[in-house]
Amino acid sequence: MSGRLADVALPATRRQPRPFVDQPRGFDLLSLPGLRRFARWRYARLALQLPLLLLALFVIVDGLTGRQVAPRNVATTAVWLHYRGLLVLGIALIGNAFCAACPLMLTRGLSRRLERLLPRKLAWPRALRNKWLVIALLLTFFLSYEVFDLWASPWLTAWLAIGYFGAALAVDVLFPAGTFCRYVCPLGNFNFALASASPAQITAVDPDVCRSCEHKPCLHGRYTATETPGAVALPLAGSKAGFVPAAEVVSPNGSGFFPGCETDLFVPTITSNMDCTLCLNCVRACPYDNVALTLRAPGRELHHEPWARRGRLATVAMGVLLTFFGVMNALAMIPPFFDAAERLAGFLGTRNEAVLLFCLYGAVTLLGLGVTVLAATAADALGGEKVKVRRALERWGYVVLALGVGFWAAHYTFHFLTGALSIVPVFQHFFEYRGFAVDPNWRLAQVVPSAYLFGIQAVISGLAGVLALYTTARIGLRDFGRRGVLAMWPMFVYVLAFLALQLVILAQPMEMRGTILGPSF
Amino acid sequence: MTRSLNFKLATLLVAALFALMATACKPGGETAGGDSAVGAAAAASGLTAAVAADGAGVGPATVTVEVRDGGEPVAGAQVEVRGDMTHAGMAPVLVTTEEVEPGVYASDGFAFTMAGDWIISATVAAADGRTVTAETFVTVGR
Numbered sequence: 001m002s003g004r005l006a007d008v009a010l011p012a013t014r015r016q017p018r019p020f021v022d023q024p025r026g027f028d029l030l031s032l033p034g035l036r037r038f039a040r041w042r043y044a045r046l047a048l049q050l051p052l053l054l055l056a057l058f059v060i061v062d063g064l065t066g067r068q069v070a071p072r073n074v075a076t077t078a079v080w081l082h083y084r085g086l087l088v089l090g091i092a093l094i095g096n097a098f099c100a101a102c103p104l105m106l107t108r109g110l111s112r113r114l115e116r117l118l119p120r121k122l123a124w125p126r127a128l129r130n131k132w133l134v135i136a137l138l139l140t141f142f143l144s145y146e147v148f149d150l151w152a153s154p155w156l157t158a159w160l161a162i163g164y165f166g167a168a169l170a171v172d173v174l175f176p177a178g179t180f181c182r183y184v185c186p187l188g189n190f191n192f193a194l195a196s197a198s199p200a201q202i203t204a205v206d207p208d209v210c211r212s213c214e215h216k217p218c219l220h221g222r223y224t225a226t227e228t229p230g231a232v233a234l235p236l237a238g239s240k241a242g243f244v245p246a247a248e249v250v251s252p253n254g255s256g257f258f259p260g261c262e263t264d265l266f267v268p269t270i271t272s273n274m275d276c277t278l279c280l281n282c283v284r285a286c287p288y289d290n291v292a293l294t295l296r297a298p299g300r301e302l303h304h305e306p307w308a309r310r311g312r313l314a315t316v317a318m319g320v321l322l323t324f325f326g327v328m329n330a331l332a333m334i335p336p337f338f339d340a341a342e343r344l345a346g347f348l349g350t351r352n353e354a355v356l357l358f359c360l361y362g363a364v365t366l367l368g369l370g371v372t373v374l375a376a377t378a379a380d381a382l383g384g385e386k387v388k389v390r391r392a393l394e395r396w397g398y399v400v401l402a403l404g405v406g407f408w409a410a411h412y413t414f415h416f417l418t419g420a421l422s423i424v425p426v427f428q429h430f431f432e433y434r435g436f437a438v439d440p441n442w443r444l445a446q447v448v449p450s451a452y453l454f455g456i457q458a459v460i461s462g463l464a465g466v467l468a469l470y471t472t473a474r475i476g477l478r479d480f481g482r483r484g485v486l487a488m489w490p491m492f493v494y495v496l497a498f499l500a501l502q503l504v505i506l507a508q509p510m511e512m513r514g515t516i517l518g519p520s521f
Numbered sequence: 522m523t524r525s526l527n528f529k530l531a532t533l534l535v536a537a538l539f540a541l542m543a544t545a546c547k548p549g550g551e552t553a554g555g556d557s558a559v560g561a562a563a564a565a566s567g568l569t570a571a572v573a574a575d576g577a578g579v580g581p582a583t584v585t586v587e588v589r590d591g592g593e594p595v596a597g598a599q600v601e602v603r604g605d606m607t608h609a610g611m612a613p614v615l616v617t618t619e620e621v622e623p624g625v626y627a628s629d630g631f632a633f634t635m636a637g638d639w640i641i642s643a644t645v646a647a648a649d650g651r652t653v654t655a656e657t658f659v660t661v662g663r
Contacts, residue, residue, distance in 0.1 A: 069640055071605045071613065081610040152607040152638070335636070335663055419610020426609075442603075445612030509579075511663065512608040512637030 020210070020268040022304065023203040024296035029094070030283065031292075039283045039293075040253040045100070053103035056161055062430055063158020073154035077419075077426045079161070080151045085416025087191065088409045092298075095198040096191045099181070099277035104168040111172035124179045130314040135321055137186040142325050143361060146332055147354045178262030182275050193319045195273035196301055196398070197405040197467065202276055203294040204268035210290065211268075215242025218267045218282035218291060221260035224249055244287045251289040258285040267291050272306030274315060299405075299467045302398040303474035313390055316397035323404025324368035327505070328361050330411045334508035372400055375494035383480035383487030395479060399472050399491050403498050406464020410457040410506060417447045417456065457506045465499040567591050570655040572602070572643040578662050579636050584628035586618060586643040586655065594624020599646040602628045607638040618643075633661045 030036040038044055055078055063075030070076035083098070090097030115121065150156050164187075171180040181188050204210050215222060221241035246255055260282065261267075263275040267282050267290075283291045307315040331337045337360075344359060345351050376392035385391075425440035432438040448456070472491040476484030569589050576582030584602045588595040597620070604614035614634065618626035626643075633639060639659045646652050 069605055070607050070609045071611055073609070077609040080608075149607070151609065415610055419612065422610050422612070442613050442615060445610065509663065510635060510637070512606050512611070512635065 018211075019207045020204075021271050023207075023268070023271065024201065024294050024300060025203075026295040028205070028292035028294055029200055036251075036283075036289070039280045040251060040289070042254050042256075042258075042284065044284070045279055045281075046106075048101035049103045049106055052098075052101045053106055056103050056165075058427075058430065059161050060158045063154040063156075063161070066154060066430065067433055068154055070152045070154060071419075071422065072426060072429050074426055074430050075154040075157040075161075076151060077422055079157050081415055081419050082423055084412045085420065088194070088412045088416070091191065091194050091198050091405075092409065093199070094278075095200045095273055095293075096195040096276060096278045099188050099191050100279055102188070102277070104165060104180075104185075105279075107165060107169040107172060108177070111169055114169075114173045118173070121176055122174050124175045124183060128183055130183075130311050131189065131318040132314050133183060134186060134189045135314070135318050137184070138190065138318070138322065138325060139361070141186050142329060143354075143357055145329075146357050177259070178264065181277055182263045188277065189318065190322065192274050192276070193322050193401060194405050194408060195276070196306065196319070196401060197299040197464075198273055199298045200293050200295050201273050201301070202265070202267060202270050202278075202282060203292050205290045205292045207268045209288050210266075213288065215244065216240075216266065217242060217244065217258065217260055217285040217287055219260045219264065221258055221281075222285050222287060223257050224255045224287070226255065249287045253284060260285050271304055272301045272310060274307055274310045299402055299471060302402055302467070302471045303478060305395075305398075308394075313394055316394050316401075319401035319404065320369065320372055320393070320397045321365060323400050323407065324365045325361075326404050326407040326411065327368065327502075328364050330407065330505050331364065332357075333510050333512060334505060335511055336508065338511065371494070372397075375490045378490035379476070379487045382490065383476065383483050385480070385487075395475060396472075396491055399468050399475070399495065400498075402464055402468035402471050403495065403502075406461050406467070407502055409464065410460040410502070413460060414453055414457055414506075417453060418450075419445045420447045421445055454507060458503060461499060461502050461506065465495060468495045468498075566651050568595065568645070568647055568651045568653045570600075570643055570645045570653045572641055572655040572657050574631075574639075574641050574657065574659050576633070577659070579633050581630075581632045582628075584616075584618075584631050584641055584643070586626045586645065588624050588626065588645050588647070588653075590647070594622075595645075595647055596620060596623045597648045598626070600626040601644045602631060603642045603644070604631065604633065605640045605642070606635060607640065611635065633659075636661050636663045 030039055041047075059075045059078055062073050066073050066075070070080075087098050144150060148156055150160065167184070168180050171184055210216075210218075219240075221239065222244045223241055224244050224246050226246045241257065241260070246252060258281070262279070262281070263277065265276055265282075267286070270276065278293075280293075283293075307319075341356055341360065344356055348355070348359070350356070373389055373393060376396040377387045377389060379396060380392045381387050421444040424444050425442045428438045428440035432440055469492060472488045472495060473484075476488035476491075478484070480487045567590050571587045572584060573586075574582055574584045584604075586600050586602065588598050588600065600618040602616050602618055605611070611634075614631060616628045616631045618628050621627045637660070639661055640656060641659060642654060642656045644652065644654050
């Protein structure tokens with residue numbers, strides 16, 4: 001047993017921790033020197049959020065008042081290049097690092113003041129307690145990105161950031177904490193989906209400690225003080241947070257209220273990074289210091305049907321659709337796409353970009369979904385299962401998600417490596433534009449030579465392909481036993497065909513145009 | 522204490538946003554795209570500059586900058602040309618120019634490195650110290 005659990009009273013008959021669910025038992029990243037101490041520090045999340053808040057302020061200030069040239073503005077450079085590139089890097093190395101440092105949640109203090117003006121919190125509609133709204137918002141976001149050329153407009157990018165802060169505040173005031181992250185935020189849910197391939201997840205160090213835990217502070221939060229419970233007025237009346245005397249807290253981390261998981265994840269039952277913002281509230285709230293950030297095989301959760309209890313079809317659909325939104329996001333930058341748009345414009349007799357983009361997004365997404373359903377149902381049929389589209393998609397959708405992770409990672413990595421260093425002259429320009437004696441070094445941009453970029457993208461795609469093939473094999477053998485060897489073939493073919501298509505798309509010369517029809521200027 | 526700190530931060534943030542929104546307006550001139558591909562002109566203290574780019578495909582192109590003062594060609598100016606894509610993160614193309622005839626300056630070694638939308642900027646420093654910049658927008662084909 002871990003030394004820090006020595007003070008916790010446990011049943012005498014216990015020999016080995018009995019897990020609630022199958023959680024990885026790898027190396028605990030929080031055991032690295034100083035990390036656990038930092039994670040349990042009351043202001044740890046605030047310390048992570050402040051740099052991103054500062055960056056958000058630069059984005060808004062420069063986007064609204066700075067030079068309206070995308071490569072010279074902090075808004076467009078930081079948001080469309082660095083945020084996306086570092087997000088992928090964070091997910092590949094640890095997990096959902098950007099949600100952990102999300103500055104939007106700094107509006108929480110203000111939202112608590114505002115909510116006092118309301119008679120009570122509203123309940124988030126039951127019909128929206130899934131990912132369908134998120135899917136609609138994601139589609140709207142990706143379409144808006146193309147139609148309004150968000151990547152080329154510092155001004156619109158700044159307004160997007162302001163809108164995001166406003167939306168987070170509004171939802172947080174009206175509805176319970178965590179509603180925005182779990183049911184509304186398109187970026188957060190994008191991160192949740194991609195983090196399914198991350199090499200770390202939150203786990204319980206000793207599940208039996210959780211089993212004997214009375215208040216479940218990791219889920220509901222806790223209030224801690226040195227006084228006896230009777231003398232303490234518990235804050236947040238009506239919450240399920242329990243009182244834990246300071247003397248009972250292993251590795252004490254102060255007194256007061258420690259919030260639990262706002263997206264309703266109970267640590268010993270976590271099997272997926274879905275809905276985990278890595279805020280580490282659970283680490284701080286656990287009085288027994290029993291929460292770990294455990295290393296696991298990347299994508300381990302994909303063949304464990306992780307979303308069976310986190311939204312099922314809607315969540316799997318979000319993962320699958322994100323894959324094809326990723327295909328469209330890359331397609332919209334290459335010549336064959338512009339040729340197709342011209343042909344479609346002639347066929348439909350309209351040059352309205354929004355209409356054409358909607359049709360193209362719809363066509364690619366529906367085609368992708370159709371082929372996915374075909375492969376998944378064929379796999380089920382070969383496995384001897386009665387064919388049900390929904391069940392087939394819920395079973396094999398994780399394979400498609402693995403491919404999606406690879407596509408997004410390859411695409412974002414390309415942009416990041418192409419211009420990562422440009423953040424230096426862009427910030428220099430921020431000050432130069434405002435009268436400071438700074439001479440931006442515009443030669444800084446590319447991290448690796450252009451000749452290596454396709455190779456790097458191909459390696460990322462290949463790794464995701466291997467993960468998808470492995471996931472296919474594991475799912476086939478898990479659900480169909482020996483017939484799984486047969487069942488997995490349609491998905492194998494699907495994965496290889498997708499990979500080939502992906503490499504063809506990534507190998508095309510890029511064309512960064514503000515319009516899909518004809519010259520922009 | 523954390524909530525109190527969050528409240529102060531959020532209040533500051535909201536106040537800053539309102540201040541910005543009150544002062545910011547939709548920028549119009551710099552990337553509005555209203556100028557034609559043949560060139561755009563700008564003026565400062567009588568000094569005017571017009572920039573134009575030939576070559577509509579990826580590869581070498583010539584950028585020409587005409588500098589005038591009250592209609593008269595301005596010789597001996599320092600003219601720097603810069604090409605930016607409209608997508609963040611792409612390295613700009615930075616070149617100097619040579620005066621090919623009085624008041625007309627042509628780029629040396631300019632090349633469009635990728636198809637797509639480009640912003641061509643020329644920064645002119647006249648011999649008497651006056652400066653002026655001009656921009657044009659070009660869609661570069663394959």
